[in-house]
Amino acid sequence: MLYLSPPHMSGKELEYVKKVFESNYIAPLGEYVDKFEKSIKNYTGAKNSLAVINATAALHLALRVLGIAQNDKVLVSSFTFIGGVAPVMYQGAEPVFIDADAYWQMDVNLLEDALKKEKPKAVILAHLYGQVGKIEDIAYLCKKYGVFLIEDAAESLGALYNGKHSGTFGDFGVFSFNGNKILTTSGGGMLVSDNDKWIKKAKFLSTQAKEPYPWYEHETYGYNYRMSNVLAAIGVGQMEVIEKRVKRKREIFEIYKKELGTIAEFMPEIKNSRGNRWLTTLLFKDKDPFEVMDNLYKHNIESRPLWKPMHLQPLFRNTKSYINGKSEAFFKKGLCLPSGTAMNDDTVRRICDIVKSV
Numbered sequence: 001m002l003y004l005s006p007p008h009m010s011g012k013e014l015e016y017v018k019k020v021f022e023s024n025y026i027a028p029l030g031e032y033v034d035k036f037e038k039s040i041k042n043y044t045g046a047k048n049s050l051a052v053i054n055a056t057a058a059l060h061l062a063l064r065v066l067g068i069a070q071n072d073k074v075l076v077s078s079f080t081f082i083g084g085v086a087p088v089m090y091q092g093a094e095p096v097f098i099d100a101d102a103y104w105q106m107d108v109n110l111l112e113d114a115l116k117k118e119k120p121k122a123v124i125l126a127h128l129y130g131q132v133g134k135i136e137d138i139a140y141l142c143k144k145y146g147v148f149l150i151e152d153a154a155e156s157l158g159a160l161y162n163g164k165h166s167g168t169f170g171d172f173g174v175f176s177f178n179g180n181k182i183l184t185t186s187g188g189g190m191l192v193s194d195n196d197k198w199i200k201k202a203k204f205l206s207t208q209a210k211e212p213y214p215w216y217e218h219e220t221y222g223y224n225y226r227m228s229n230v231l232a233a234i235g236v237g238q239m240e241v242i243e244k245r246v247k248r249k250r251e252i253f254e255i256y257k258k259e260l261g262t263i264a265e266f267m268p269e270i271k272n273s274r275g276n277r278w279l280t281t282l283l284f285k286d287k288d289p290f291e292v293m294d295n296l297y298k299h300n301i302e303s304r305p306l307w308k309p310m311h312l313q314p315l316f317r318n319t320k321s322y323i324n325g326k327s328e329a330f331f332k333k334g335l336c337l338p339s340g341t342a343m344n345d346d347t348v349r350r351i352c353d354i355v356k357s358v
């Protein structure tokens with residue numbers, strides 16, 4: 001089976017994991033956790049970082065540190081994956097969904113409308129499919145209305161706007177290293193922020209909120225969210241090739257665009273930005289994406305519909321949303337194509353031939 005975005009190792013990971021075994025720091029923490037956190041800081045320019053078990057946990061910590069609690073409203077991208085929304089529910093807070101714009105990212109006008117009417121505490125903005133939208137405008141609006149901005153950069157490690165990394169515009173950013181992301185640690189996440197007090201608090205909460213006593217003393221409850229040294233060693237090996245991976249993802253996108261540009265529209269890239277093209281995603285002009293998906297599957301090729309917008313999910317039937325119809329239309333016409341960086345050009349063209357033949 002040719003998967004959508006399978007892991008692609010650099011070749012160094014096993015060596016680093018071996019070092020972890022030799023040191024016997026198999027248990028949580030150890031030098032590779034520090035190294036992995038440092039490599040993310042160096043690469044993204046974030047001042048502080050915290051390695052955790054996944055991006056969902058990282059988002060949860062951000063909300064908890066910011067004091068988002070029961071009955072608080074959080075404005076969230078509707079066109080996204082549930083992992084970017086579930087932490088709002090963990091906190092007993094109320095999500096309010098904001099639809100997408102022509103770049104498939106959070107719509108600034110709808111956001112401003114909701115900021116005025118809803119009096120939210122925070123915004124969680126997804127950089128969807130590795131793309132940055134109007135992030136500077138959104139960061140400006142959040143400041144203007146006194147609302148925290150959390151960037152769900154789970155899919156967008158390596159994406160830039162005006163040379164600045166996604167995940168570093170807001171109060172917090174989170175990255176995911178799950179199995180299908182541009183880099184993987186098998187499962188993992190990173191919380192970043194320029195505010196060192198917040199990251200210290202998140203670290204405290206991520207290790208069961210233990211007070212500094214010889215015994216276990218607790219004034220509040222925390223979570224068991226820290227990343228293990230073994231997985232961090234994989235992350236260190238992966239970070240060595242991040243720019244190579246972004247380059248290859250973008251090359252794969254260009255081949256698809258050249259081959260399928262007459263039968264489909266591709267997710268546009270906003271001026272002065274560089275997406276990481278985590279997945280090549282398109283909107284068919286005439287073809288039925290589900291028929292294309294079935295045909296690819298018959299050839300042992302995985303493809304996937306776009307994210308079903310949150311405001312259309314049964315779970316959020318009664319949730320307030322600011323909608324313009326865009327993400328619903330994207331969902332109906334769109335498809336994610338295989339975008340694994342180990343794939344060669346001929347394989348990409350073979351996929352295109354099958355798509356064209358449907």
Ligand SMILES: Cc1ncc(COP(=O)(O)O)c(C=O)c1O
Nearest residue numbers: 054055056081083084154176178
């Ligand atoms: C937009 C988005 N947010 C959050 C997540 C959750 O990340 P994780 O699986 O690391 O918890 C993912 C991916 O899984 C995602 O694509």
